[in-house]
Amino acid sequence: MQTSTKKHLSATVTYLLAGLFIAVTCLAATGWAMPEWVGGQWWGWATVSVLHGVLLGFMLTVAYGVLYQVVPIAFQAPPMPRHILYWHLPLHLASTAGLLLGFVAHWRWLTTLGGLGVLAGLLAFLHFLYHRSYKHARNRTPVHRMLGIPILGLVFTILFGLDQAARPTGVDSHLLLTHAVLGGLVFWGGLVMVISYKFVPMFVLSHGYRASLTRAGVFYFVGCGLLAGCHFFQHLQPTLSASGAFWMRAVEFLCALAVVVGLGLFSLDMGRIVTARKRKRIVFPLRVALAALCVTLVSEALLAVCAAAPNLRLLVLAAYLFLFAGLVPLVFAYAQKIVPFLWFEYRFSKRPERKSAPLIDDMVPPGRARAALTLYALGTLCGGMLVCGFVPLPWLQAGACVSATLTTAGALILFTALCHVLTIGGPRPVEDPTADR
Numbered sequence: 001m002q003t004s005t006k007k008h009l010s011a012t013v014t015y016l017l018a019g020l021f022i023a024v025t026c027l028a029a030t031g032w033a034m035p036e037w038v039g040g041q042w043w044g045w046a047t048v049s050v051l052h053g054v055l056l057g058f059m060l061t062v063a064y065g066v067l068y069q070v071v072p073i074a075f076q077a078p079p080m081p082r083h084i085l086y087w088h089l090p091l092h093l094a095s096t097a098g099l100l101l102g103f104v105a106h107w108r109w110l111t112t113l114g115g116l117g118v119l120a121g122l123l124a125f126l127h128f129l130y131h132r133s134y135k136h137a138r139n140r141t142p143v144h145r146m147l148g149i150p151i152l153g154l155v156f157t158i159l160f161g162l163d164q165a166a167r168p169t170g171v172d173s174h175l176l177l178t179h180a181v182l183g184g185l186v187f188w189g190g191l192v193m194v195i196s197y198k199f200v201p202m203f204v205l206s207h208g209y210r211a212s213l214t215r216a217g218v219f220y221f222v223g224c225g226l227l228a229g230c231h232f233f234q235h236l237q238p239t240l241s242a243s244g245a246f247w248m249r250a251v252e253f254l255c256a257l258a259v260v261v262g263l264g265l266f267s268l269d270m271g272r273i274v275t276a277r278k279r280k281r282i283v284f285p286l287r288v289a290l291a292a293l294c295v296t297l298v299s300e301a302l303l304a305v306c307a308a309a310p311n312l313r314l315l316v317l318a319a320y321l322f323l324f325a326g327l328v329p330l331v332f333a334y335a336q337k338i339v340p341f342l343w344f345e346y347r348f349s350k351r352p353e354r355k356s357a358p359l360i361d362d363m364v365p366p367g368r369a370r371a372a373l374t375l376y377a378l379g380t381l382c383g384g385m386l387v388c389g390f391v392p393l394p395w396l397q398a399g400a401c402v403s404a405t406l407t408t409a410g411a412l413i414l415f416t417a418l419c420h421v422l423t424i425g426g427p428r429p430v431e432d433p434t435a436d437r
Contacts, residue, residue: 008082010342012066012068015062015065015089016065016338017415018061019062019331024411024412027054027379027404027407030400031400031405033046033049034383034404035400037387038389048103052100056096059188061092061093066195067129068080069338070195071137074144075140075143076137077134088125091120091124095116095118096118097114101114102114111165112166122154142213143195146213146214150188150190156182157179160175160182172235174234177228178232181303181307184319185224185300190220190224192327193220193262196270203334204274204279205277205278206274206276207276209272210272216265216266219258219265223257223262227256230248231252249308259301260304260305267297270290270293274290284366284370285333285334285337285361289330291329292326292329292330296330298321299318302318303318306318316387324407329376336364336414336417337361339422340364340421343363343424344360344363364417364418364421365420368414371410372409372410372411375410379402379404379405379409382399382403383400386400386403
């Protein structure tokens, strides 16, 4: 009898579920911060706390799990050591918690300490990722070659954040925009772009398409990098002459145009990939993922335009759509494919009962998943109406509470649905050491 050699459930599942649990708390806190967004105060303490909670506590935790799994499998590289899970995840979560507590309590020393912990955890993770898996890859695709660009953007984002925490009096709008462009566009937007060239074909079962990550990535990353550089230069040289300011606006406009062109080429490639799919029916999680990806692309284009020609109201709306209507539901949708697949491979791989195992797309309870994403979508729609100013001021706080309640309930229901996946088939059978291999 042939038994599975997979002794442990993938660490990716632990990262994903931990991040999703944190998302529940962070989404609940949006009811506290949303009135600031409606007033155009995108950089208040409540807002900064919620944003870093979602981006570092939820999104980055999930990103670690995805990198843990994608690099070894997608690029045919040795797996990451499992011991990383046992020390890295607690370090990252504790550092993020310290960072957020520092924001809320206005303790600059704790904010700096938490940021240093996040940076230390990132560098340690990248050390093992590079030396144990990345550089030993046998399948060096364009995704492999370009994955380092958004990760480098994250390192610079954290460094700029630490600089702002250490000297808050020297922070101006240009330094904030540098931090936001590096973190929002270079890292998160770039990571979504690069990973999509691996995830979308794999999930929609597409073959024979024509796409070029290099072509789209060159426009996108060059435009984002120069846009961040322009704002940092203006931070260093705040007394530009009128003529210099005009030329700077022209350069920023060209950078934003390059970003938009890159996004357009990426959209064209994704359309070709989806059109070339072998299975005509697209399952519900992938329909959600593709819709969230469309919102992400539109909001990224708006963010690039706002970074070149600042418009605070449009910037707040674009940032809200990018994070809460794009990135978060994109993660929610992909988690419904990743967790069942990894549990299937752990629980049923190479075992006699594999033939009677459920289909991967049926492992997440469909009723709960649809209810979760519907509630989240309604909450996000309510929040978007608040940010746009469509809700009267007397109803502002009530609307913020409704939005936070709906999005939190959606995340919590999805968390329980994914936890249910880990109960399918019962405990993993004990390996028989005398079985024939």
